[in-house]
Amino acid sequence: MSTPVIGVLALQGDVREHLIALAAADAVARPVRRPEELAEIDGLVIPGGESTTISKLAELFGMAEPLRKRIAAGLPVYGTCAGLIMLAEKILDPRSGQETFGGIDMIVRRNAFGRQNESFEAGVTVAGIEDGPVEGVFIRAPWVESVGAEVEVLAEHEGHIVAVRQGRVLATSFHPELTGDHRIHALFVDMVRAAR
Numbered sequence: 001m002s003t004p005v006i007g008v009l010a011l012q013g014d015v016r017e018h019l020i021a022l023a024a025a026d027a028v029a030r031p032v033r034r035p036e037e038l039a040e041i042d043g044l045v046i047p048g049g050e051s052t053t054i055s056k057l058a059e060l061f062g063m064a065e066p067l068r069k070r071i072a073a074g075l076p077v078y079g080t081c082a083g084l085i086m087l088a089e090k091i092l093d094p095r096s097g098q099e100t101f102g103g104i105d106m107i108v109r110r111n112a113f114g115r116q117n118e119s120f121e122a123g124v125t126v127a128g129i130e131d132g133p134v135e136g137v138f139i140r141a142p143w144v145e146s147v148g149a150e151v152e153v154l155a156e157h158e159g160h161i162v163a164v165r166q167g168r169v170l171a172t173s174f175h176p177e178l179t180g181d182h183r184i185h186a187l188f189v190d191m192v193r194a195a196r
Contacts, residue, residue, distance in 0.1 A: 004192040006033035007041040009067075011057040013049020013082060017177040018185075025185040027192070035066040043076040043192035046083030049138065049177050050097040051110065054082055064099065071103040074196045076168040078188040084164075084171035085110060085142050092145060105148030111174075112143040112160065124174065126155040126163050129183050136162070136174030143173055164189040168195050 003026060008018045009147075010031035022029035022045065032041060032140035044056070044067075060062040071077055071087075079087040086101050089106040115139065123133035136157070147153060155163035155172070162173035168191060176184040 002040040004033055004189060004196065005030065005040065006043040006045065008045045008047060009054070009058075009063070009083075011063070012114070013047035014046055014052045014175065014177060017175075018047050018080075020044045021177040021182050021185040024182045025189045027189045029187075032116060033061060033063075035062050038066055038070050041075075042196055043078070043188065044070075045188070046077060046086050046101070047078040047177075048081030048083060048095040049153070052098050053093075054086055055098045056113050058101075060093065064101065067101050071169065072100055072109040073192065074110060074168055074195065076188070076192045077101075077170070078104055078185075078191075079169075079171040080175050080177065081139065081173060083181055084108060084144075084173055087169055088144075089148075092135065095162075104164060104166045105151055106161075106164060106172060107145045107147075107168075109145050110142050111140045113138050122157060122188050124155050124157055124162060125186065126172075127152070128154065128187060131183070134176055134184060135179045135181055136172070136176065137178045137196040138162075138174050141173045168178045 124136040
């Protein structure tokens, strides 16, 4: 089977780390900044960063509406931290004018685990990931307040939902790309292969 081409939305955030993790998980990884580049990829990662900035830049670069259409049409997508927020249908506490791309029937709370100085690491047991917990890096991390009937909850931390999947769309509150553990990226690469 040919190697899938997976883009990383390169408007803001930890793009480089995702490119490295995807390459380690046997994908061809490339940054994506323009709408026409969406036609060249089999899947997309929306990285962590600042969700309001990603929202504004996506509008500015003309990426927001094409991304919504591709996600709705079945493009496999994985979002981490701010990427999880961008994949939500609703944000409980959005900044003025903040929009999402949608893709997962969930309601999220921004910065739910606290401010920057309250960031932490924790082992997270994720359904579908073998060989023990994933080391999760939580940086001003959101959590999922509630999910719709079609959403599979993959992980919780301290009673809060931190990893979900709906069809071809995957999201985590934490940053596996910062740990050197590429198992979640490998799961996503497998999702992309299955969708081709």
